[in-house]
Amino acid sequence: MKAAFLHAPGDVRVEEAPDPVILAPTDAIVRVTAACVCGSDLWPYRGVSKIRRTLAMGHELVGLVEEVGAEVTTVKPGDFVISPFTFSDNSCPSCRRGFQSACDHIGFFGSRDSQGLATVGAQGELARIPLADGSLIVVRAPFDQALVPGLLSLSDVMSTGHHAAVSAEVGPGSVVVVVGDGAVGLSGVLAASRLGAERVIAMSRHQDRAELARAFGATDVVAERGADGIAAISALLGGELADAALECVGTEESMDQAIGSVRPGGRVGYVGVPAGGSRLPIQMLFPRNITVGGGTAPARHYIPELLPDVLSGAIDPGRVFDLELPLEDAAEGYAAMDERRAIKVLLRPAA
């Protein structure tokens, strides 16, 4: 099959690789309908996180089940499935509590599964999904193929934006600031709006992203950052600050921005992968009683709740994909996201 690999910072190549095969009786092999490039893929692409070996890239996919292992009971060949970005057994204590992203048998694309068996990346023609019964969510046919981007977004960004909002306890009437105008931040805007937030302030200085934020339910857009950004938020809120902030970047600056944007007793939901040096400054949190929660999103937990809204058209999270390319052009997809020419890139293997 063809699949995307990162050899060195900036060096993405689509190459021939062995077709993945069933290695455990709980596996499924999925033929990828669509995959995509994640903001977190840019950390190694930019050399921010160290690359010690060639990386099989991608951790978001939707596709058709081709083959299942002998013990798989809930998915079958021909099923259209969404794979969350982490594999989970969906039965351990953490999974039962809704934290499948901390499953006792967690596994990751392009790395190892819980049995130590190598997995492939999602940016390829085929993928082996360990713990298929626990990991995969079946989308019942028929559905409009135009929904593929929206379904794919549930694999990671929409579920992650939703996790930020849930972790910040966003609900009806909430006043929310969203830090980060990447695909996760924009999904956070949509999630906050869906959960009933009264006011959603998106922080963005890019016109295309600000427009999508408004389409997703942002009531206000603030272009300023740092202390100026906080002053602008306070001006919008009659001198007060927000009930909640969603931190969707993962840098020290973005975390400080989120913490500084909420009122005493407020909450920060954080989902930005802290590869960029994010920290939690307790001296800022303690006197103002700011709660911080979040982390790796349990997409497996949220997809059953979000899926009906995508299928019904109530939400259209697939709009974060503003560039679609054939898998072969993955390198251009990375470059477009790195240079902010695209919010999020959808990759389609040849049919």
Add this chain to the structure above:
Amino acid sequence: MKAAFLHAPGDVRVEEAPDPVILAPTDAIVRVTAACVCGSDLWPYRGVSKIRRTLAMGHELVGLVEEVGAEVTTVKPGDFVISPFTFSDNSCPSCRRGFQSACDHIGFFGSRDSQGLATVGAQGELARIPLADGSLIVVRAPFDQALVPGLLSLSDVMSTGHHAAVSAEVGPGSVVVVVGDGAVGLSGVLAASRLGAERVIAMSRHQDRAELARAFGATDVVAERGADGIAAISALLGGELADAALECVGTEESMDQAIGSVRPGGRVGYVGVPAGGSRLPIQMLFPRNITVGGGTAPARHYIPELLPDVLSGAIDPGRVFDLELPLEDAAEGYAAMDERRAIKVLLRPAA
């Protein structure tokens, strides 16, 4: 009047000081029935936090109102009152949300009030309480004088332990670990138990404190610390970890202990004043989805809820006071707490 001052690390003296007087029409003057020494008083006493000037000590008191300013309407001379450890207007947005410890007009004992006027410490014969209507809670007479320690505990430690439990969302059925066996930690045990926790594991290696923890509702006591402590907790819980941990110390080690004691998706309520270098290690929190909340306790918010339980005898938080001394012997009180000969010291001015 006589009052306690800290001149240098280890150097507490009870000295003559001017009687406080009404400085603003919203003030009250309170004759102190009982005050006490706080664990946080030990930071400057031990030289951990810098002493730049002689400090008027103490921030917890109960007493009788002697005089009120012209604008005070809810307390009157003769009323027995509890003063929270921070002054607040009880009407600003933060106060209305229950975060009086982040009041727009917050003031502190031994420092300045919101108008910039000097305040005295609580470890003295008299105290000026700014914003008396907002700050003070009246205890309706008659009540048993034996309840004075319990009422005094509401001023800080019991409210603070309760805040740790509330911040960690402890409720019926919770499995809770309490880090810290000082007066706040022990109060946290009592608060968790009062809120319906099913299992309360107190971390203590001092027999007297462990005994009081059990009397306060601890179901288990773990003497080990660090990784050994976490292993002991896991063994008690059949291989799992706690739903919630209360961090009641304020050091890096105690925060790591609390974070390491909870399961994925668990919560840490932290109230240990982070003077000792407490930090929030995001790389430990993110993959396990640990939420951290807490900070300076809004005692003013909690006292009306906790007071009836003290008056009825349903809880007896005053048991944290295991040494009572005349105010004159404040220096001995500090030494006893510093050397861990006492859990918490109650000081009584001469009647």
